[in-house]
Structures are given as C-alpha cells and as structure tokens.
Amino acid sequence: MQKERKRQSDKMIRYILAFLLLFVGVVLFLVCNICIGSVKISLEDARKCFTGQEVDITVWRILWSVRFPRALAALILGGALALAGYLLQTFFHNPIAGPFVLGISSGAKMVVALVMVYMLGRSIRVSSTAMIFAAFLGAMLSMGFVLLMSRKVNQMSMLIISGVMIGYICSAVTEFVVTFANDAEIVNLHNWSKGSFSGMEWNNVFVMAVVVSVTSVVVFMMSKPLSAYQLGEAYAQNMGVNVRSLRVWMVLLSSLLSACIVAYAGPISFVGVAVPHLVKNLLGTSKPILMIPACFLGGSVFCLFCDLLARTMFAPTELSISTVTAVFGAPIVLWIMAKRRKERGV
Amino acid sequence: MGYYFKTEKMAVGYQKNPLIENIEISLEKGEILTLIGPNGAGKSTILKSIARQLDLISGVVYLGGKDLAEMSGNELSRNMAVVLTEKLRTEMMTCEDVVATGRYPYTGTFGLLSQSDYEIVNETMDLVHVTAIKEQDFTKISDGQRQRVMLARAICQEPDIIILDEPTSYLDVKYKLEFLSILQEMRRKKGLTVIMSLHELELAERVSDKILCVNGDAVERFGRPEDIFEPGYISRLFSISTGSFDEENGTMELDRSSEPATVFVIAGGGSGKSVFRRLQRMGTSFAAGILFENDVDYPVARALAEAVITTPAFEPISENEIETAKRKIDDCEKVICCKEKFGSFEKANEELVQYAREQRKLIIGERLWQK
Numbered sequence: 001m002q003k004e005r006k007r008q009s010d011k012m013i014r015y016i017l018a019f020l021l022l023f024v025g026v027v028l029f030l031v032c033n034i035c036i037g038s039v040k041i042s043l044e045d046a047r048k049c050f051t052g053q054e055v056d057i058t059v060w061r062i063l064w065s066v067r068f069p070r071a072l073a074a075l076i077l078g079g080a081l082a083l084a085g086y087l088l089q090t091f092f093h094n095p096i097a098g099p100f101v102l103g104i105s106s107g108a109k110m111v112v113a114l115v116m117v118y119m120l121g122r123s124i125r126v127s128s129t130a131m132i133f134a135a136f137l138g139a140m141l142s143m144g145f146v147l148l149m150s151r152k153v154n155q156m157s158m159l160i161i162s163g164v165m166i167g168y169i170c171s172a173v174t175e176f177v178v179t180f181a182n183d184a185e186i187v188n189l190h191n192w193s194k195g196s197f198s199g200m201e202w203n204n205v206f207v208m209a210v211v212v213s214v215t216s217v218v219v220f221m222m223s224k225p226l227s228a229y230q231l232g233e234a235y236a237q238n239m240g241v242n243v244r245s246l247r248v249w250m251v252l253l254s255s256l257l258s259a260c261i262v263a264y265a266g267p268i269s270f271v272g273v274a275v276p277h278l279v280k281n282l283l284g285t286s287k288p289i290l291m292i293p294a295c296f297l298g299g300s301v302f303c304l305f306c307d308l309l310a311r312t313m314f315a316p317t318e319l320s321i322s323t324v325t326a327v328f329g330a331p332i333v334l335w336i337m338a339k340r341r342k343e344r345g346v
Numbered sequence: 347m348g349y350y351f352k353t354e355k356m357a358v359g360y361q362k363n364p365l366i367e368n369i370e371i372s373l374e375k376g377e378i379l380t381l382i383g384p385n386g387a388g389k390s391t392i393l394k395s396i397a398r399q400l401d402l403i404s405g406v407v408y409l410g411g412k413d414l415a416e417m418s419g420n421e422l423s424r425n426m427a428v429v430l431t432e433k434l435r436t437e438m439m440t441c442e443d444v445v446a447t448g449r450y451p452y453t454g455t456f457g458l459l460s461q462s463d464y465e466i467v468n469e470t471m472d473l474v475h476v477t478a479i480k481e482q483d484f485t486k487i488s489d490g491q492r493q494r495v496m497l498a499r500a501i502c503q504e505p506d507i508i509i510l511d512e513p514t515s516y517l518d519v520k521y522k523l524e525f526l527s528i529l530q531e532m533r534r535k536k537g538l539t540v541i542m543s544l545h546e547l548e549l550a551e552r553v554s555d556k557i558l559c560v561n562g563d564a565v566e567r568f569g570r571p572e573d574i575f576e577p578g579y580i581s582r583l584f585s586i587s588t589g590s591f592d593e594e595n596g597t598m599e600l601d602r603s604s605e606p607a608t609v610f611v612i613a614g615g616g617s618g619k620s621v622f623r624r625l626q627r628m629g630t631s632f633a634a635g636i637l638f639e640n641d642v643d644y645p646v647a648r649a650l651a652e653a654v655i656t657t658p659a660f661e662p663i664s665e666n667e668i669e670t671a672k673r674k675i676d677d678c679e680k681v682i683c684c685k686e687k688f689g690s691f692e693k694a695n696e697e698l699v700q701y702a703r704e705q706r707k708l709i710i711g712e713r714l715w716q717k
Binding site for chain 2: 007093095221223224227228230231232234235237238239240241242280284285286287289
C-alpha cells in the first residue's frame with residue numbers, strides 16, 4: 001500500500017514538473033520574442049511598456065504594434081495547432097495525423113486564396129472573420145475527402161498518403177490562382193501561403209484569442225469521452241459514449257482550429273504531429289485530461305521558439321515559419337514511424 | 347416475465363439485411379449462455395447486436411424487463427460490459443489505466459477516479475491475477491495477459507451482464523480454465539449473467555447453463571448442453587466431413603484411412619487409444635476388437651478404425667463375435683496386442699492372441715515401431 005502511494009505521488013510529481021516546464025518555456029520564449037530582434041529591447045523597457053509607463057516612442061511602437069501581437073499570435077496559434085493535431089491523431093487512431101499532413105491546412109489555404117484574390121480584385125477588404133470562415137470551409141472540404149478515403153482504406157500509411165495527395169492538389173490550385181493574380185496581390189499571398197506570423201494586428205489577435213480559447217475549452221470539456229474513444233469505438237460505445245456525435249464534434253473542432261491558424265498565419269507544417277508526441281513522452285501518459293492542456297502549452301512553446309529562430313537567424317531576412325518547424329518537426333515524425341514499425345515487429 | 351435477459355423475434359445483420367432472424371433467447375439472472383457454431387456463422391453479429399454495437403434489424407431485447415433500445419448510454423454501460431475480439435491500440439497506457447477505464451460510467455464530468463474507484467480497480471486486478479503487471483504498458487504484454495486485463499476492465503464496470511466474444515481464443519489451457527472459473531465465481535458471488543461465444547466445444551459443454559447453436563442463417567437450437575450435445579449433432583452443425591467429433595466425450599479425432607485394414611489391434615481398458623492414434627498418424631488402416639461398448643478405447647476405435655468388433659457392455663463375448671474377429675485377423679498382415687493381462691470377461695481376446703501367434707502375425711507392444 002505504501003509502495004502504491006509512492007508510485008502515485010511519483011506520477012503526480014512528474015505531471016507537475018512537466019506542466020511547470022511548459023509554463024516556464026512559454027514565459028521564457030514570450031520574453032525572448034519580445035526582447036530579441038533587429039532592435040534589442042531591454043526587459044525593463046518591455047515591463048514599463050506593458051504596465052503603461054512612459055518609454056521611448058520607437059520602442060513603444062515596435063513593442064506594441066509588432067512584437068506583442070506577433071508573439072501572442074505565435075502563442076495562441078501554436079497551441080491551437082498542437083491541439084488540432086492531437087484531436088486528429090485521436091480521431092484516426094494514427095500518431096502521425098495532423099492538419100498539415102492530412103491536407104486540411106492546404107485545403108483551407110486554397111479556399112482562402114480564392115476568396116482573397118476574388119475580393120481583392122474587387123477592392124474589397126477581407127475581414128478576419130470572413131477569412132476564418134473561408135478557411136473553415138476549405139478545412140472541412142479536405143477533411144471530407146480524407147474521411148471518404150479513410151472509409152475505403154483503413155491503413156495508417158494509406159491515410160497519410162491520401163492526405164498528402166489532397167494537399168498537393170490544393171496547393172496546385174492555389175499556385176494556379178496566385179500565378180494569374182495581380183502583382184500587388186501576389187506579394188501578399190506569397191508570404192502568407194508559406195506560413196508566417198508577421199504582420200499580426202491587434203484585432204486579429206483578439207479574434208483568434210476568442211475563437212481558439214472557446215474551442216480549446218470545449219475540447220477540454222470533451223476529455224472524458226475522448227479517453228473512452230481512445231480504446232476504440234466499440235468500447236467507447238459500451239461505456240455509454242455517443243460515438244457518432246463525438247466524432248462530428250472532433251471533426252468540427254479540429255477543422256475550426258486548423259482554419260483559424262491558416263486564416264492568420266498560413267499553413268504551418270509538422271507542429272501538429274511533433275508536439276503531441278513530445279508532450280506525450282514528457283508526461284508519460286496519453287490521458288486526454290492532461291494531454292489537452294499540455295499540448296496547447298507545448299505548441300505555444302514550439303511555435304514561439306521557431307518564430308524566434310525564423311526572425312533572428314538570418315536577420316534582416318526572415319524565414320517562413322514552416323521552414324523552421326519542418327527542420328525540427330520532420331525528424332520527429334520519422335522517429336515516430338520508425339518506432340511504430342519496431343513495436344509492431346514488421 | 348421472469349427472465350432477466352430475453353430476446354423476442356430478434357433479427358440481426360448488417361445494413362438492414364437480416365443475417366439471422368427470429369432469435370429467441372431467455373436467460374435467468376446468473377446463467378451462462380454460450381454461442382457455438384462454425385466460423386462466420388454470425389456469433390459475433392449476434393453478440394454485437396445484443397451489446398447495441400449494431401442496430402437490430404427487428405425484434406426487442408429486454409434486460410431486467412426493460413427494452414435495451416430505450417436505455418441511455420450511461421444506463422446501459424452500468425448494466426452491461428463487453429470483451430471484444432478487436433485489438434486495443436493503446437498508447438502509453440499501463441494495464442492499470444486500461445482496467446480503470448471500466449470505471450468510466452461512474453465518474454464525473456472530467457472522468458476522474460475517486461479513491462473507492464481505485465480500490466475496485468485493485469480488487470478486480472487481484473481477482474483475475476494481473477496485479478503483477480499493473481504497471482506494464484498494455485501493448486507490451488502477452489495476448490493471454492491482455493485478455494485477462496480486458497476481463498478485469500469489464501468486471502470493473504460492475505455490470506449485471508457481460509458479453510464476451512471468443513474470450514478464450516488466445517489463452518493457454520491453464521488460463522482458459524482460470525478464465526472460465528472467474529466467470530463462474532462472478533456468477534456465484536454476484537449473480538453475473540454471461541453471454542459469450544466459444545470455439546472450445548468441450549469447455550462450452552462444461553461451463554454453460556444454456557447453449558445457442560448458430561449455423562449461418564438461423565439459430566438451430568437453444569437449450570441445455572445435455573440436449574444440444576446429442577450424438578451426431580455437432581458434426582452436422584459444423585458440417586464435419588474430415589475427422590470426427592464425439593459429442594458424448596467432447597473429444598475429436600482426425601480423419602481415418604480409407605483403405606482396407608492391414609493391422610488388427612487387440613485392445614481394451616484404454617490400452618489401445620495411443621496405438622490407434624499412432625497408426626492413424628502413419629496412415630495405416632486398421633481394425634480393432636473385441637471391445638466392450640463402454641470401453642475407453644471404444645470411441646477412439648469407432649472414429650479411427652476401419653472396422654471395430656464390439657460386444658455390448660456387461661455381456662460375455664459371444665462365439666459369433668470371436669469368429670468375426672478371427673476372419674478379420676485372416677485378412678490382416680499383422681496383429682498388435684496392447685494388453686499383457688486379460689480379465690475373466692475377456693478370455694476371448696486371449697484366444698485371439700493365441701490365434702494370431704499361430705498364424706505368426708503377432709507383434710507385442712513396442713516392437714511394431716522399432717521396425
């Protein structure tokens with residue numbers, strides 16, 4: 001009994017430490033993102049600016065209109081991305097599923113590009129809610145295709161391949177549209193379609209904060225049925241879960257999260273796959289009630305870190321965020337696949 | 347209505363196509379029902395329909411007098427637990443985590459387990475002897491252990507009825523017996539009702555209060571094991587054409603040779619069984635005799651020998667039968683005698699040994715195999 005209690009408290013300590021680590025990571029990289037850049041800003045200035053005290057006007061401008069919104073966007077969207085990945089992995093019982101891999105991001109990108117080119121051609125400004133809506137539509141479109149495919153093929157690798165193919169088709173359509181768009185639009189679209197957190201505005205941050213936080217809370221409330229769903233649909237059903245409606249919710253929420261990311265930052269690769277996997281290893285469990293908040297924090301840390309590198313490594317040239325996330329994320333995906341193979345002894 | 351579990355005119359199948367219709371089952375609380383039948387006969391389909399994994403095509407299932415279709419998901423999960431054949435793909439879940447999911451219907455909004463929930467988890471893990479592996483990853487244990495963990499999970503759900511699809515398939519003989527003993531214990535202690543499918547007919551006959559025979563398009567029989575296991579029925583149900591199944595003893599034998607006998611075996615009292623089987627393995631056709639009809643050797647000889655010379659139990663062997671046996675020995679090249687001593691009622695067999703010796707056909711015991 002004593003041993004039992006010790007074991008349980010060991011687990012608790014591990015969870016607490018993991019969350020502490022993630023929190024510290026978020027705060028640390030948030031500060032780094034605010035202070036480091038082409039203009040170095042001291043911690044003291046940042047604190048003053050934040051608490052409303054008087055600072056140099058250039059510093060204030062850089063902080064208030066560039067760095068704060070950008071860092072917050074990376075924090076919010078990074079979390080959303082990891083959460084979307086986690087939901088999709090749970091949904092498909094597939095550890096390398098994610099919004100980018102399954103072509104959902106590309107689908108969203110395609111519809112957003114179409115809408116943007118159409119609207120800009122008529123000189124109509126696209127509002128951020130309209131962008132999210134367009135992205136959501138695109139995400140659902142891709143998701144529909146992936147779901148159709150998953151009915152036909154029930155194999156992990158086939159599902160991914162069909163997702164990648166859908167991604168290519170959508171990207172081809174996007175490229176096509178971009179090629180024939182006006183010069184002025186191209187610059188705008190080109191940056192965005194490669195994925196970037198640059199040019200975030202406060203109103204964007206506000207909308208995404210509302211959408212993502214509401215969605216994330218709903219996902220968190222679903223952690224009980226999700227834990228049943230992890231055992232497979234048949235057992236979930238036996239445990240009294242309404243599997244059909246749970247599946248619909250999972251599709252809607254993951255699409256909404258993916259859409260939100262694409263609408264603001266474009267498609268970002270590999271975060272959705274890599275982060276849940278890393279977090280799972282950090283916690284040593286796959287219980288949704290712990291995984292959901294941990295994934296969100298982990299995604300924030302990962303994106304803040306990657307955006308920091310994207311901005312500063314080759315300053316003043318800025319890398320696209322996907323370039324950095326792929327460098328860190330893709331090896332992790334390969335690692336997962338190799339590990340799965342070994343476990344199954346194939 | 348009296349019965350705890352009852353189906354009325356139940357029809358099951360996929361996509362609105364009835365596979366099996368008019369299924370009528372009635373069980374009292376604490377009874378064990380086993381579904382038997384050939385592969386693909388629809389046992390799993392029936393079990394899934396009862397567990398509400400599949401929609402019924404028509405008919406009603408009553409549980410404790412209540413229509414199953416009208417129960418809420420949570421109510422059903424507190425009454426009924428399942429152990430299915432599909433493999434669980436878990437990630438980073440210990441065996442304890444898997445068992446603990448059985449407490450799901452009793453937890454609150456966030457599915458957190460209370461101290462008393464953990465006590466139940468520990469108790470059930472003790473009951474099915476998996477406490478030693480509770481900290482191990484569920485994907486890294488053997489199939490047999492996995493099956494027992496799944497049983498613990500189901501018991502943890504504290505159901506009144508438990509549905510198991512081929513639960514003993516991956517278990518070795520020790521765990522098969524242990525697994526079924528746990529079910530019996532649960533039934534005695536807590537009045538658990540069990541519905542399961544089994545491939546092991548001999549176990550089905552022993553453990554079940556009721557048996558349901560499914561043959562692909564209909565339920566052929568439903569009743570007590572002694573009514574089901576009547577001679578010839580199982581062979582018919584499974585359309586056995588190669589080899590044979592002995593309903594009375596619950597044993598099976600491989601196919602006999604179709605050629606005329608070249609060896610005559612004198613056996614009795616269980617001395618001949620292993621010789622019969624050895625000859626079958628060598629592909630040698632043989633005749634056996636003279637056996638009393640209640641002899642242990644008799645069913646094996648019936649299944650494997652080309653001809654068996656028998657005599658009714660507790661009756662002296664008649665001259666007529668001795669004569670038939672001698673004619674058979676005349677047709678054979680060799681005679682094997684499995685016995686060293688003969689009782690006063692089998693003097694006739696001693697006479698056959700003597701007859702074979704005179705004809706220089708007799709081989710005693712092990713010498714046959716040494717050649």
